[in-house]
Each structure stands twice: as structure tokens, then as C-alpha cells.
Amino acid sequence: MAEKIKTDVLVVGSGPAGSLAARSAAENGVSVTMIEMRPEVGVPVRCGELMPSVHEIKDMFGDLPEFDELFDLPSSLMVRNVEAIRLIDPKSRTWEFPFTGYTTDRDRFDQYLAEQAVSSGAELIKSCRFKGLENGVAKTTIGDIEFKVIIGADGPGSRVAQSLGLPRNRNQYPAVSAQADGDFDPVIQMFFGGIAPGAYGWIMPKAGQANVGVGFSPKFSNGTLGEYFDKFVRLQGLDVKTRIEGKYVPSEGPIAKTYTDIGMVVGDAAGVVMPVNGGGIPQAMITGRMAGQVAADNILGNRSIAEYEQAWRSILYKPLKIAAGNKKLADTFAFRSEGSTAFCMRLLGKRRMGKLIRCKRLFP
Numbered sequence: 001m002a003e004k005i006k007t008d009v010l011v012v013g014s015g016p017a018g019s020l021a022a023r024s025a026a027e028n029g030v031s032v033t034m035i036e037m038r039p040e041v042g043v044p045v046r047c048g049e050l051m052p053s054v055h056e057i058k059d060m061f062g063d064l065p066e067f068d069e070l071f072d073l074p075s076s077l078m079v080r081n082v083e084a085i086r087l088i089d090p091k092s093r094t095w096e097f098p099f100t101g102y103t104t105d106r107d108r109f110d111q112y113l114a115e116q117a118v119s120s121g122a123e124l125i126k127s128c129r130f131k132g133l134e135n136g137v138a139k140t141t142i143g144d145i146e147f148k149v150i151i152g153a154d155g156p157g158s159r160v161a162q163s164l165g166l167p168r169n170r171n172q173y174p175a176v177s178a179q180a181d182g183d184f185d186p187v188i189q190m191f192f193g194g195i196a197p198g199a200y201g202w203i204m205p206k207a208g209q210a211n212v213g214v215g216f217s218p219k220f221s222n223g224t225l226g227e228y229f230d231k232f233v234r235l236q237g238l239d240v241k242t243r244i245e246g247k248y249v250p251s252e253g254p255i256a257k258t259y260t261d262i263g264m265v266v267g268d269a270a271g272v273v274m275p276v277n278g279g280g281i282p283q284a285m286i287t288g289r290m291a292g293q294v295a296a297d298n299i300l301g302n303r304s305i306a307e308y309e310q311a312w313r314s315i316l317y318k319p320l321k322i323a324a325g326n327k328k329l330a331d332t333f334a335f336r337s338e339g340s341t342a343f344c345m346r347l348l349g350k351r352r353m354g355k356l357i358r359c360k361r362l363f364p
């Protein structure tokens with residue numbers, strides 16, 4: 001028989017954004033239910049599994065003291081430290097610059113964050129899919145859930161955003177990844193050109209293996225993502241040992257509005273992914289935590305939900321907007337052909353490509 005659940009805050013999705021939202025709301029004294037449509041949190045892994053260091057996150061988004069605590073994760077989740085990014089153009093020319101961070105096992109990473117939410121008092125219900133809203137009540141595959149505030153942490157194609165009447169991400173890029181065996185340098189490798197039109201192929205070093213993957217822009221491509229992935233693996237001589245898994249990546253920057261009077265969207269659902277490189281885990285955690293705090297304050301103390309948007313915009317909006325502008329430039333000038341990709345990379349050079357990756361202005 002269908003259950004009837006009542007909760008202060010309903011969080012839909014148990015990725016990094018959802019778990020941080022659930023934890024933060026629970027820590028601030030309200031009841032929280034987090035639902036996840038998958039039977040196991042974080043499984044299967046659909047990610048390149050790279051986390052920038054706190055130093056890099058502060059360099060991109062500003063030096064906020066709370067980032068130290070937010071990103072203070074157990075060393076057991078840090079599978080391999082990385083020291084640099086190497087960019088490879090279609091003619092195999094390379095540029096390398098320092099970049100610090102680590103690769104993780106994304107399934108364990110997401111499970112750790114979800115466990116922290118549960119330890120803080122949130123209830124986690126797995127194998128439960130949000131279907132929509134009817135008269136302010138959430139319809140799910142296990143029955144109705146009554147809530148005061150809903151947080152959509154349900155990824156790029158957010159059904160919560162749609163149900164709240166919020167804009168959804170447009171122009172999403174498909175991307176896939178898998179694990180390959182082998183010994184790799186502690187360097188992130190990004191391959192540009194016809195190998196991954198409009199985006200890039202990657203090798204992210206792990207321990208005795210690497211996360212390897214490809215993303216592309218449908219408008220520049222003329223094959224399936226599986227075909228591009230197979231070609232990339234063949235050309236790089238990679239020993240892929242797992243199934244390929246994928247999903248969509250928002251590519252245009254944040255959606256225009258991320259809240260209503262009863263809800264908010266966070267992480268990929270809000271489009272807060274770096275358009276130039278597809279990275280979204282740190283911003284998912286940042287927006288998740290902000291939304292959970294605002295939800296609790298709204299329920300307990302009448303803080304306006306609109307403050308959520310002011311909070312994330314003050315930190316993330318400018319770098320993400322700059323990155324979206326840079327991405328448009330790349331689409332217009334660099335991604336038209338292998339020749340133009342190689343030409344633009346040479347023109348930009350190491351320093352400007354470092355800026356590009358870090359969501360900074362290319363020209364003063």
C-alpha cells in the first residue's frame with residue numbers, strides 16, 4: 001500500500017547537491033526526506049571523478065572561509081592526487097600547466113555525502129521517483145509526500161524544475177565515461193578536435209587505472225557518442241574494463257531563475273556547471289548547502305526563499321557567466337573544424353588556456 005509521508009523539506013535526488021541540501025536543512029532543525037530513484041546512491045558512476053582542490057575552487061569562485069569545511073573530505077575518498085592539466089590539440093601538440101585536485105570513486109563519494117545527511121537526521125528513501133506536483137503535494141512512485149519546501153537536486157533534466165515552472169537547461173551535452181586499467185601520470189589529459197567535437201575526451205588518472213571518457217556537442221558531431229568513445233579508446237590504446245555510462249551535462253551556464261515560493265533547484269538542475277569543462281561537483285555542493293540552509297530558515301524564521309538565489313549568484317554567477325561566454329567563443333571560432341581548433345589553441349597559448357579552464361576572462 002502507498003505510504004503517506006509528511007516532511008518539512010523534500011529533497012529530490014541524492015547526488016552531491018541533494019545530500020548537501022538534506023544535511024544542511026537537517027542540521028538547521030527541520031525534518032527532511034531525501035528521495036532517490038536509483039536503488040543505490042551513486043551507482044552507476046556517470047562522471048570523470050575529478051575534484052579540484054580547495055585552492056582551485058577558491059581561485060575560481062572566491063576565497064570563502066566556509067569552503068575549507070565544506071570540502072574537507074576524508075582522505076579515503078581521494079584516490080589519486082593530480083598536479084597538472086595537459087591539453088592536447090588535434091595535431092598532438094600539448095600544453096601543460098599546474099592544476100591541483102584529486103580523482104575519487106564517485107559512487108563512494110556520493111554515498112559518503114548521503115550518509116552524512118542521514119547522520120544529521122535526514123531520512124533517505126531509495127528506489128523512489130518523483131513524478132510531479134499536484135496541488136502542492138509531491139507525487140512519487142511510493143505515494144504522496146506532503147512538504148513545506150521542495151529542493152530539486154534531480155540533475156540536468158530536472159522534473160522538479162519543470163513542475164515548479166522554472167526554466168530547464170537547454171543545449172545539454174551527452175558525455176560518457178568508463179574505467180581503464182593501466183599506470184598513468186598524475187596529470188589530467190584533455191583531448192580536443194574531431195575526437196570529441198565541441199567538447200573533449202579525457203583521461204583522469206586513478207590508482208592503477210584511469211577514468212576515461214568523451215563528451216560532445218551534438219551540433220558538431222556526426223556519429224553516436226558510443227562510436228566516438230570507441231574511437232578515442234582505440235586511438236589512445238586504452239584497456240577499458242567496465243561498461244560505459246553516461247548522462248547529459250548542462251553547457252550554457254545557470255538557468256535564469258532557480259526558486260519559487262515553495263521550492264529551489266540546486267546543482268545540475270540549476271545549470272551551475274562550468275560550461276568550458278563540464279565540472280559541476282563543487283557547485284552542486286555549494287548550491288545544495290545554501291538551499292538547505294535557506295529552506296530551514298524559511299520554515300523556522302520566515303527567511304525568504306528568494307535569498308537562495310542571491311546567495312549562490314553572489315559567488316558562482318560571474319565565473320559561470322564568463323565561462324559561458326568563453327564557451328560561445330569556442331563554439332564560434334574553435335570547434336568548427338580540426339584546423340580551427342588547432343589554430344585557436346595555438347593562438348591562445350598556455351596562459352590563456354589556463355584561464356579558460358578556470359572560468360576566467362581571456363582578455364582584459
Ligand SMILES: Cc1cc2nc3c(=O)[nH]c(=O)nc-3n(C[C@H](O)[C@H](O)[C@H](O)COP(=O)(O)OP(=O)(O)OC[C@H]3O[C@@H](n4cnc5c(N)ncnc54)[C@H](O)[C@@H]3O)c2cc1C
Binds near residue numbers: 266
Ligand atoms: C560523463 C560525465 C563526466 C563528468 N565529470 C565530472 C568531473 O570529473 N568533475 C566534476 O566536477 N563534474 C563532472 N561532471 C558533472 C557532475 O557529474 C555533475 O555536475 C554533478 O553530478 C552534479 O551533482 P547533482 O547532485 O546536481 O546531480 P547528480 O549527481 O546528477 O544527481 C542527481 C540525482 O537525482 C536522481 N534523480 C533524478 N531524477 C529523479 C527523480 N525524478 N526522482 C528521484 N531521483 C531522481 C538521480 O538518480 C541522481 O542520483 C561530469 C558529468 C558527466 C555526465
